[in-house]
Amino acid sequence: MEPNTATDALLVIDLQNDFCPGGALAVEGGDEIVPTINLLAQKFAHVVLTQDWHPPAHISFASAHNGALPYTTIDASYGSQTLWPDHCVQNTPGAAFHAALSVPHAELILRKGFRTGIDSYSAFLENDHSTPTGLGGYLRERGLTRLFLCGLAYDFCVRHSAIDGTALDFECFIFEDVTRAVNLPGSVKATDQAFEEAGIQRVQSADILAL
Numbered sequence: 001m002e003p004n005t006a007t008d009a010l011l012v013i014d015l016q017n018d019f020c021p022g023g024a025l026a027v028e029g030g031d032e033i034v035p036t037i038n039l040l041a042q043k044f045a046h047v048v049l050t051q052d053w054h055p056p057a058h059i060s061f062a063s064a065h066n067g068a069l070p071y072t073t074i075d076a077s078y079g080s081q082t083l084w085p086d087h088c089v090q091n092t093p094g095a096a097f098h099a100a101l102s103v104p105h106a107e108l109i110l111r112k113g114f115r116t117g118i119d120s121y122s123a124f125l126e127n128d129h130s131t132p133t134g135l136g137g138y139l140r141e142r143g144l145t146r147l148f149l150c151g152l153a154y155d156f157c158v159r160h161s162a163i164d165g166t167a168l169d170f171e172c173f174i175f176e177d178v179t180r181a182v183n184l185p186g187s188v189k190a191t192d193q194a195f196e197e198a199g200i201q202r203v204q205s206a207d208i209l210a211l
C-alpha cells in the first residue's frame with residue numbers, strides 16, 4: 001500500500017510527554033511507537049499533529065472537582081465526562097511533543113481541549129459532539145480525503161477522531177501497531193466494536209513501510 005500524495009494525510013494523535021511513561025497520564029508503551037511514527041511520516045506528503053492543550057483547572061481534571069478521583073466520571077452539561085489527572089496543561093513540559101518525535105514536514109499542529117468548560121477527545125469535534133475544531137474544514141479545503149491515524153490513546157482520542165472523521169465522510173484507517181491504549185475497564189473492547197460498526201479499516205505500519 002502506497003500513500004497517495006494528493007489525497008492522503010497521516011494524523012498523529014497526541015504524542016505528548018504526559019501520555020508517555022513518566023507523564024501525568026501515562027499510556028503503557030506510549031513512547032514505543034515514536035520511531036515507527038517518524039518512519040511512517042516520511043511516507044506521507046501531508047502530516048497533521050494533534051496536541052491535547054488544556055488550561056489549568058480544566059473540566060476534565062479531577063482536581064477541579066473538589067475531592068473527585070481520577071478515572072471516575074461526572075455529568076457535564078454536554079454528557080458524561082471522565083475525570084483525569086491534570087495533564088497536557090498549556091505550555092508545560094507535559095504538553096510538549098515527545099522529544100524523539102521528528103516530523104519536520106508536519107503541516108498543521110491542531111490544538112484541542114483548550115476551553116475550560118469542555119473537553120475534546122476528537123480532533124474534529126469537542127465532547128459536546130457539535131463544536132467543530134476546524135480540522136474537517138481544513139482537510140476538506142485541501143482535498144485530503146483519506147486519513148491514516150496513529151498515536152495516543154487508542155481508546156480515547158484516536159477512537160473519537162476516527163469515528164468523527166468517518167462521520168464527516170473522510171475514509172479513515174487505523175495503524176493498529178502504532179497506537180497504545182489507556183485501557184480503562186471495557187474501553188478497548190468498546191473501541192474495537194465502534195471501529196467495526198463504523199467500517200474503519202485496520203492497517204499495519206508494515207503495509208506501508210515494507211514497500
Ligand code: VGL
Pocket residue numbers: 013014019052084121152153154155156157158
Ligand atoms: C486523551 C484522555 C484525556 C487522549 C486526552 O489523548 O487520548 N485521553 N485527554
Ligand code: ZN
Pocket residue numbers: 052053054060087088113
Ligand atoms: Zn486531555
